[in-house]
Amino acid sequence: MRNKFLAALVCSALAVSAVVPTVAQAERHRVKVCRDVSSxxxxxxxxxxxxxxxxxxxxxxxxxxxxxxxxxxxxxxxxVAGHQIAKHNDTHVxxxxxYRG
Structure with a gap:
């Protein structure tokens, strides 16, 4: 009886350790980050x-x-007009x- 209990405990520990990395990898996701850049x-x-x-x-x-x-x-x-025109024309994304998670 004791051997069956230990075997079940080892099997459950292996099953949990096999699932944990998969769950951790599923939480990471790819995100597109954009910002305005100007000189x-x-x-x-x-x-x-x-x-x-x-x-x-x-x-x-x-x-x-x-x-x-x-x-x-x-x-x-x-x-003022030159500054606004240059700012509008120079800004790009x-x-x-x-990867976040």
Whole structure:
């Protein structure tokens, strides 16, 4: 009787140890992770180019003694527009797969 009990105990221990790694492997799963990537250099370049272009346009469109004010306002608006355009065009999504569990 004792030998049958020990044999049953060993068999049940082997069965549990065979199931545990399978359950642990089933819990791991593959996940796609994506994030927005952009370079700061392109934004700075867009800001500078926009400021210069806006300043030139503001100077050309202003009249008489208001040329300085037109240049400053044009440069400010051009810098904002150039920065936003560069930010929109430079951002892209980069994805990779990770195993989690």
């Amino acid at each position: 700061r250099g392109a934004r700075n370049t867009g800001t500078v180019v926009g400021a210069v272009a806006g300043g030139l346009a503001g100077n050309a469109l202003s009249h008489g003694g208001g040329k300085t004010g037109g240049t400053i306002i044009g440069a400010g608006l051009g810098a 980069r994805c990779h797969w990770e």
